[in-house]
Amino acid sequence: MSVPGASPPQLARFAVSPARRRRDRFARGAILAATIVALIPLVLIVYYLLRKGLGSWSGSFFSTNPTGNTFFKGSSIGGIKSAILGTVEIVALASAISIPVGIGVAVWLVEYGRDSRLASTVRFFVDVLTGVPSIVFGLFIYIVLIVGTGSTYAGYKGALALSLLMLPVVIRSAEVILLLIPGALRESALALGAPRWRVIFSIVLPTALPGMVTGVLLAIARAAGETAPLLFTAGATLKTNFNLGQFTNSLPVQIYSDVTSPTTAVVNRAWGAALTLVVMILLLNMIARLVSRRSRLA
Amino acid sequence: MESASMPGGDRSVLERSPIARLPDRALKYGLTALAMLILALIVYFFIRLVGESRPAFARAGVFSFVFNNDWNVSAERFGALPLVVGTLLTSGLALLIGVPVAVATAIYATELCPLRLRAPLTVLVELLAAVPSVVYGLWGIFFLAPKLQPAEQWVADRLSFVPFIGGGTVTIPNYFITGLILAIMILPIVSAISREVMTTVPADQKEAALGLGATRWEMIRIAVLPYCRSGIVGGAMLGLGRAIGETIAVTILIGDAPQLGSHLFGQGYSLAAVIANEFGEAQGLHRSALFAAGLVLFVLTLLVNGVARALVLRASRTDGAQRSRSSRSGGVGPLVADTAAGA
Numbered sequence: 209m210s211v212p213g214a215s216p217p218q219l220a221r222f223a224v225s226p227a228r229r230r231r232d233r234f235a236r237g238a239i240l241a242a243t244i245v246a247l248i249p250l251v252l253i254v255y256y257l258l259r260k261g262l263g264s265w266s267g268s269f270f271s272t273n274p275t276g277n278t279f280f281k282g283s284s285i286g287g288i289k290s291a292i293l294g295t296v297e298i299v300a301l302a303s304a305i306s307i308p309v310g311i312g313v314a315v316w317l318v319e320y321g322r323d324s325r326l327a328s329t330v331r332f333f334v335d336v337l338t339g340v341p342s343i344v345f346g347l348f349i350y351i352v353l354i355v356g357t358g359s360t361y362a363g364y365k366g367a368l369a370l371s372l373l374m375l376p377v378v379i380r381s382a383e384v385i386l387l388l389i390p391g392a393l394r395e396s397a398l399a400l401g402a403p404r405w406r407v408i409f410s411i412v413l414p415t416a417l418p419g420m421v422t423g424v425l426l427a428i429a430r431a432a433g434e435t436a437p438l439l440f441t442a443g444a445t446l447k448t449n450f451n452l453g454q455f456t457n458s459l460p461v462q463i464y465s466d467v468t469s470p471t472t473a474v475v476n477r478a479w480g481a482a483l484t485l486v487v488m489i490l491l492l493n494m495i496a497r498l499v500s501r502r503s504r505l506a
Numbered sequence: 507m508e509s510a511s512m513p514g515g516d517r518s519v520l521e522r523s524p525i526a527r528l529p530d531r532a533l534k535y536g537l538t539a540l541a542m543l544i545l546a547l548i549v550y551f552f553i554r555l556v557g558e559s560r561p562a563f564a565r566a567g568v569f570s571f572v573f574n575n576d577w578n579v580s581a582e583r584f585g586a587l588p589l590v591v592g593t594l595l596t597s598g599l600a601l602l603i604g605v606p607v608a609v610a611t612a613i614y615a616t617e618l619c620p621l622r623l624r625a626p627l628t629v630l631v632e633l634l635a636a637v638p639s640v641v642y643g644l645w646g647i648f649f650l651a652p653k654l655q656p657a658e659q660w661v662a663d664r665l666s667f668v669p670f671i672g673g674g675t676v677t678i679p680n681y682f683i684t685g686l687i688l689a690i691m692i693l694p695i696v697s698a699i700s701r702e703v704m705t706t707v708p709a710d711q712k713e714a715a716l717g718l719g720a721t722r723w724e725m726i727r728i729a730v731l732p733y734c735r736s737g738i739v740g741g742a743m744l745g746l747g748r749a750i751g752e753t754i755a756v757t758i759l760i761g762d763a764p765q766l767g768s769h770l771f772g773q774g775y776s777l778a779a780v781i782a783n784e785f786g787e788a789q790g791l792h793r794s795a796l797f798a799a800g801l802v803l804f805v806l807t808l809l810v811n812g813v814a815r816a817l818v819l820r821a822s823r824t825d826g827a828q829r830s831r832s833s834r835s836g837g838v839g840p841l842v843a844d845t846a847a848g849a
Binding site: 231309493 | 522526527529530532533534536537538540541542544545548550551554555558606607608610611613614615618619627629630631633634636637638639640641642643644645647648649650690693697719721722723724726727747750751752753754758778781782785786797800803804807808810811815
């Protein structure tokens with residue numbers, strides 16, 4: 209740093225004063241400290257989930273239903289088989305509803321609605337859906353399908369509540385990806401004489417597929433962890449159930465009901481179930497990340 | 507030219523037959539109907555929710571439903587003030603604790619951290635969003651709340667002269683611990699939006715600040731934070747919307763006491779928690795009151811999210827304008843440097 213002709217006192221005039229340097233160092237230290245503080249809960253949650261959760265994992269933990277027996281120490285409280293299968297069933301049905309509908313709406317927004325007033329109204333309502341608390345979705349389904357029909361809880365009603373929750377995520381992420389597809393691709397297909405529907409089904413959707421998979425997987429991951437919309441729609445039950453017309457158990461609801469138990473063994477089952485749920489969700493997240501890295505568009 | 511010889515020759519050669527156009531029409535109108543269906547569904551749900559909560563509002567009026575401090579199920583008196591206060595207090599606490607930490611994390615990731623650490627740090631913070639609400643509740647009630655209780659009691663004893671904070675006995679489920687867990691839960695979204703906004707700060711503004719002799723922190727304070735203000739506020743509002751609507755973790759941690767908590771470390775209730783906790787057994791007017799609580803919650807989140815979206819949108823719009831300007835000057839910059847080097 210030798211500046212020809214500059215004497216040390218002249219250089220010192222440009223130096224940062226000790227007070228400013230101290231403030232800079234303090235602020236940077238505080239920012240680093242806050243970042244570390246932000247990571248502490250993650251470490252603690254992962255640590256406790258593994259420590260408590262792995263302890264309750266066993267072969268029978270996954271292969272037996274909860275027995276509902278929480279008081280007598282000698283007898284088994286059972287595992288979480290019905291909860292795992294119930295979550296898979298409910299989330300699968302919710303995805304089967306929300307993915308086609310969500311992608312359909314996104315295609316309409318990008319290919320037909322564009323900047324029309326109807327399209328911006330739809331976008332606004334999708335934004336509204338994004339902000340609706342998950343328990344309110346449960347209330348919606350309860351009013352329409354349980355008060356409205358005079359019936360009781362059922363797995364498919366829970367799936368509908370979850371699909372409402374997934375819908376805005378699917379629509380928004382699919383729309384973003386569809387907008388990235390170059391217009392020239394559509395135009396060249398149209399110029400070759402392909403009708404609109406063939407352009408959408410053979411050009412637009414296949415090109416957008418890898419990018420849309422990411423958004424869809426994230427939506428599924430979000431829905432799988434939700435408890436509140438299932439409480440008054442799918443209900444809670446002990447037995448494994450392949451008929452979504454009846455009460456269906458699910459992992460989040462099982463954890464929620466186990467948390468309030470005074471019995472240690474039941475609380476340990478909650479930890480085991482929580483670890484199972486987190487592992488399932490993390491797997492979905494990881495696949496989503498891998499797919500989005502592979503995709504050329506996203 | 508087969509089509510030219512087809513009957514009904516007034517059609518153009520390039521035009522498709524009505525039958526060939528059928529799938530096109532069907533797709534277009536089908537998708538439009540689908541989009542309209544979504545609109546209709548939301549409006550229908552809202553109207554039904556208002557209809558179901560009408561008996562509770564009719565009992566005492568909307569105003570006293572929201573502001574009466576009296577939630578007594580057995581006496582069929584439903585004043586939701588304890589719930590509204592619980593919701594606002596815990597989500598306010600969540601903002602107070604969560605936003606500074608989230609913004610600091612975003613600053614660290616975009617401005618201070620070594621480039622190699624940036625991606626892993628981002629992924630780690632986003633992992634917090636993958637943990638389900640019920641797991642936060644489980645962890646909070648069995649680990650965090652018991653571990654922090656002595657510290658909370660210490661603070662409450664030291665600050666016993668401060669109304670509402672000090673004095674009382676610290677219970678394991680309380681307002682403060684709920685706010686703390688909510689802060690952890692909103693951290694990923696607030697941090698992600700802040701980071702997104704911070705990456706749009708034009709490099710020449712930051713370089714100008716550094717070039718004028720600013721330290722790193724002064725550069726962040728002068729060039730980065732003012733530029734991102736409305737984006738950060740918008741992100742915080744989105745976080746607030748999440749915190750207000752959060753149900754299960756709050757139900758587990760707030761204590762579910764149907765009266766106004768006497769102090770920060772006492773038990774309370776929230777709008778979402780009351781629905782999750784009481785809806786199963788609710789009948790008649792009680793159920794209507796819970797629907798009304800849901801409606802209040804819905805409107806509250808609608809307002810907060812509306813403001814948040816407007817702010818984020820405004821931030822990204824000004825960013826867009828600035829970015830195009832900076833990219834143009836960025837295009838000139840290297841050119842100038844080149845000519846200077848050549849001369």
